[in-house]
Amino acid sequence: xxxxxxxxxxxxxxxxxxxxxxxxxxxxxxxxxxxxxxxxxxxxxxxxxxxxxxxxxxxxxxxxxxxxxxxxxxxxxxxxxxxxxxxxxxxxxxxxxxxxxxxxxxxxxxxxxxxxxxxxxxxxxxxxxxxxxxxxxxxxxxxxxxxxxxxxxxxxxxxxxxxxxxxxxxxxxxxxxxxxxxxxxxxxxxxxxxxxxxxxxxxxxxxxxxxxxxxxxxxxxxxxxxxxxxxxxxxxxxxxxxxxxxxxxxxxxxxxxxxxxxxxxxxxxxxxxxxxxxxx
Amino acid sequence: xxxxxxxxxxxxxxxxxxxxxxxxxxxxxxxxxxxxxxxxxxxxxxxxxxxxxxxxxxxxxxxxxxxxxxxxxxxxxxxxxxxxxxxxxxxxxxxxxxxxxxxxxxxxxxxxxxxxxxxxxxxxxxxxxxxxxxxxxxxxxxxxxxxxxxxxxxxxxxxxxxxxxxxxxxxxxxxxxxxxxxxxxxxxxxxxxxxxxxxxxxxxxxxxxxxxxxxxxxxxxxxxxxxxxxxxxxxxxxxxxxxxxxxxxxxxxxxxxxxxxxxxxxxxxxxxxxxxxxxxxxxxxxxxxxxxxxxxx
Numbered sequence: 001x002x003x004x005x006x007x008x009x010x011x012x013x014x015x016x017x018x019x020x021x022x023x024x025x026x027x028x029x030x031x032x033x034x035x036x037x038x039x040x041x042x043x044x045x046x047x048x049x050x051x052x053x054x055x056x057x058x059x060x061x062x063x064x065x066x067x068x069x070x071x072x073x074x075x076x077x078x079x080x081x082x083x084x085x086x087x088x089x090x091x092x093x094x095x096x097x098x099x100x101x102x103x104x105x106x107x108x109x110x111x112x113x114x115x116x117x118x119x120x121x122x123x124x125x126x127x128x129x130x131x132x133x134x135x136x137x138x139x140x141x142x143x144x145x146x147x148x149x150x151x152x153x154x155x156x157x158x159x160x161x162x163x164x165x166x167x168x169x170x171x172x173x174x175x176x177x178x179x180x181x182x183x184x185x186x187x188x189x190x191x192x193x194x195x196x197x198x199x200x201x202x203x204x205x206x207x208x209x210x211x212x213x214x215x216x217x218x219x220x221x222x223x224x225x226x227x228x229x230x231x232x233x234x235x236x237x238x239x240x241x242x243x244x245x246x247x248x249x250x251x252x253x254x255x256x257x258x259x260x261x262x263x264x265x266x267x268x269x270x271x272x273x274x275x276x277x278x279x280x
Numbered sequence: 281x282x283x284x285x286x287x288x289x290x291x292x293x294x295x296x297x298x299x300x301x302x303x304x305x306x307x308x309x310x311x312x313x314x315x316x317x318x319x320x321x322x323x324x325x326x327x328x329x330x331x332x333x334x335x336x337x338x339x340x341x342x343x344x345x346x347x348x349x350x351x352x353x354x355x356x357x358x359x360x361x362x363x364x365x366x367x368x369x370x371x372x373x374x375x376x377x378x379x380x381x382x383x384x385x386x387x388x389x390x391x392x393x394x395x396x397x398x399x400x401x402x403x404x405x406x407x408x409x410x411x412x413x414x415x416x417x418x419x420x421x422x423x424x425x426x427x428x429x430x431x432x433x434x435x436x437x438x439x440x441x442x443x444x445x446x447x448x449x450x451x452x453x454x455x456x457x458x459x460x461x462x463x464x465x466x467x468x469x470x471x472x473x474x475x476x477x478x479x480x481x482x483x484x485x486x487x488x489x490x491x492x493x494x495x496x497x498x499x500x501x502x503x504x505x506x507x508x509x510x511x512x513x514x515x516x517x518x519x520x521x522x523x524x525x526x527x528x529x530x531x532x533x534x535x536x537x538x539x540x541x542x543x544x545x546x547x548x549x550x551x552x553x554x555x556x557x558x559x560x561x562x563x564x565x566x567x568x569x570x571x572x573x574x575x576x577x
Contacts, residue, residue, distance in 0.1 A: 021382055021389075025396035028453070032399065034421060035411050047419035049427065093306045100303035107297065112304070119315055123514055123561055125535055125554040127318035129547055130325070133332065134318065150314045153307040183299045212404035214517045215539070230406040234521050237410050244417075247410055255407045262402045266395065269402075273458065274465035 032255075039063065039248035046244050062249035066236070070246070072253050074225060075232035082147045082217075082228060083210045089152025090206045091199055097153070098161030099191050103173060104183070113162075116155050124215070132219055146220040147228070151210060157202055164198030165191065201272035204265070211258060229254040322551045330548035343552035354553065357525075357532040360444055364533065365512040367445070371452045373504055376459025377497075383460070384467045394464070397457035405454065409521035412450035413437070416522075437523055440530035447518050447531055459504055466500040467493070502572040509564050513557065 038046055039062055040055040066072045100106070101113050131150060132141070140146040168191065176186045192199070214230045221227060227235065233254045236242050262269055326343055328336035347354045379397055383390055400408060415421050416436035423433045436446040470493065478488045516535040519525055525532040525540070534557050541550040 017382055017385060017387065021387065021393050024379065025393050028396040028399060028457075031411050031415060031453070034415065038414060047417065047424075049419070049424045051421060051424050093310075097304045097307045100300045104300040104303070106300040109300075112308070116311065119311060121562065121565060122315065122319060123510070123554070123558055125514065125538055126322055126558050127315050129542055129550055129554070130318035130321040131314055132542075133321075134313070150310070153310050155307075155311065158307060183303075187303075208402065212406075214404065214406050214520070215535075218520075219539075219542075230404045230517075233410060234406050237413065237521055244414060248414065251407050251410045255403045258402050258404075259399065262399070263395070266391070270394070270398070270461055270465075273461055 035248050035251050035255075039245060039252045041245060043243055043245055059245075062243075062245035063253070065246050066249045066253065070232070070236060070242075070250070071224070072229075072232060072250055075227050075229045076253065076257070078144075078147075078226060079211055079228040081144065082151075083207050085144075085148050086151040086210050087203055087206045089148075090154065090157045090202060093153040094157035094202060095161050095165075095192065095195060095199065096187060097158045098165050099187050101158065102162045102165040103168070103170070103191075117159065120155050120159070128216070128219070135220060141220060142222050142226060144226070147217055147226070150216075154206070157206060160202055160205070161195065161198055164195060164201075168194050200268050204269055204272045208258065322554060325548045326551035326555050328548045330551075331545045332547050333545065336548065339548070343549050344556070347549070347552055347556065353529055353532060354534075354537055356529050357534050357537045358556075360529075360531060361513060361515065361533045363444060364448055364451075364515055365509055367448045368451055368455075368512050369505065369508050371448070372456045372508060373459050373501070375452065375456040376504070377463050379456070379460045380463035380467055383464050394457075394461065397460045399457070400454045401457045401461075403454070405451075405517035406521055408450060408454040409518050412446075412453075413522055416446055438527055440527045443523055443527060443530045447515075447522055450522070451512075451515070451518055455508075459508075462500060462504060463497065466497055470496045499572065502568055506565065506568050509568075510561050513561060513564075 037053070037055050040058045040060070041052060042057065042059055045052050045055070101109060135141050135146040135150075138145070140149070172190055172194075173186055176190045181189060212230060213228075214234065217228045217231050218234070221231060224232070224235075233247075233250045236250045237247055325336060327338060327340055329339050329342075330336040379393075383393055387393070417423070418433065418435075418438075422436065426432065426434060435442065437443050474492050474496070475488055478492050483491060514535050515533050516539065519531050519533050519536045520539070523531040525536050534553060538550050538553040538557070541553065
């Protein structure tokens with residue numbers, strides 16, 4: 001019944017607490033609202049003083065511009081192709097490898113796993129430049145292959161899934177083996193279904209990371225037909241021919257898909273994010 | 281005899297373990313090809329003068345010496361990046377902890393507030409940067425508000441004294457919701473009995489916070505700082521979109537400078553920058569590992 005065990009008793013006034021929470025939330029949301037509003041304003045009202053809090057009149061011209069003249073739908077399609085393909089790769093390869101590391105015995109297993117964990121510490125910039133040259137050697141620069149193939153598996157993903165698979169009881173796996181399942185059968189029929197909550201976390205991390213990635217796609221693509229959303233948006237921002245309304249329309253189109261997915265899958269997102277940080 | 285049994289044992293070995301090696305084959309190949317080989321090559325290039333067009337010319341540690349003693353812009357970028365990390369890692373986790381403590385007070389609309397703090401974490405840094413460029417504009421929302429309050433305009437991104445700070449603000453706004461969510465989950469996992477026991481011992485609210493909450497949060501705090509420092513030292517997207525390193529190198533950061541040298545085809549020089557960054561991150565990781573281990577003992 002008592003709430004006195006809670007720290008921060010100096011928030012005794014609940015109204016002060018709510019006031020601070022509401023004000024800070026508004027500070028978080030206003031920039032998004034302002035972006036959406038700006039994308040719907042006529043150019044001459046965008047920097048008006050006093051600020052126009054409600055676009056009047058509302059125009060969708062900027063959206064028409066970025067979708068027809070700048071082909072933002074193409075960037076969207078590229079982002080989708082790259083993120084979906086790479087995420088599917090992660091689900092299959094990371095989980096499969098994690099299963100081997102968590103549940104199968106083979107010589108060198110723990111040593112290989114330890115070496116992989118060391119690799120987690122390497123910042124991407126260290127291998128980025130030679131990686132670019134390798135893409136060149138394969139003739140993959142400026143193709144989907146360069147965006148996807150180096151991204152179909154990750155040490156972090158294997159680590160995450162291994163932690164998850166360790167909790168699956170061995171008896172279940174043995175039962176399936178006695179029933180005549182091959183190792184791959186055990187993986188597909190027993191492990192994968194049981195690992196689904198972990199897979200959800202993996203999907204969220206991977207999809208978000210690839211969808212929002214900028215440095216690698218910026219370096220490895222030159223032609224506009226292959227730009228992902230962040231690369232296309234940055235390009236739009238740097239072009240001095242683009243106007244503020246178009247940039248904001250591009251911003252809305254880049255941010256919206258991720259925000260919608262987040263609002264629908266909030267619980268999984270939050271659980272996924274905290275899974276790695278807090279051990280029971 | 282041995283010649284006959286040897287292949288048999290190999291066959292048995294293959295039969296027993298082949299499937300496991302097959303399961304890890306793609307990730308291992310991918311790691312060797314896309315991480316290990318590039319890492320080694322990158323280190324070799326960092327010891328060479330290499331443009332990617334001619335053959336590498338071995339110069340030993342010259343690139344490193346040049347960077348750390350003569351290259352004023354690189355030294356500036358080291359300084360700027362460190363300042364960015366210090367400011368960001370002071371503001372971000374503090375805001376994250378404060379908001380988490382507030383949300384942990386059994387408030388109504390908790391999920392609404394949490395969503396509000398977390399929303400920018402979902403969006404790409406490029407999006408966040410384009411939004412904040414508009415807010416920071418000469419005639420943007422911030423300056424309009426200042427004018428209406430009777431104050432004068434501020435050159436958020438054009439004043440060399442202010443530009444880095446403006447980039448920090450945008451980045452903290454983007455990222456602290458991650459810390460809110462992590463800290464909130466950690467706070468909720470602290471057993472209530474601990475607070476009750478502390479109360480019976482006569483601990484006040486602040487003492488409970490200091491002697492129960494803080495020690496229980498310590499592993500999570502270490503986690504947040506490791507992730508945060510490693511991530512912040514690699515700051516690039518915001519600089520690329522918002523400032524291009526300017527004005528007068530006031531927002532030049534390590535990775536932005538590396539990118540510039542890569543574009544200039546100074547691949548050896550850029551690789552040396554990457555290894556200096558790596559070295560800094562290794563030192564930080566080691567220090568944090570020591571700190572977290574020392575406390576547990």
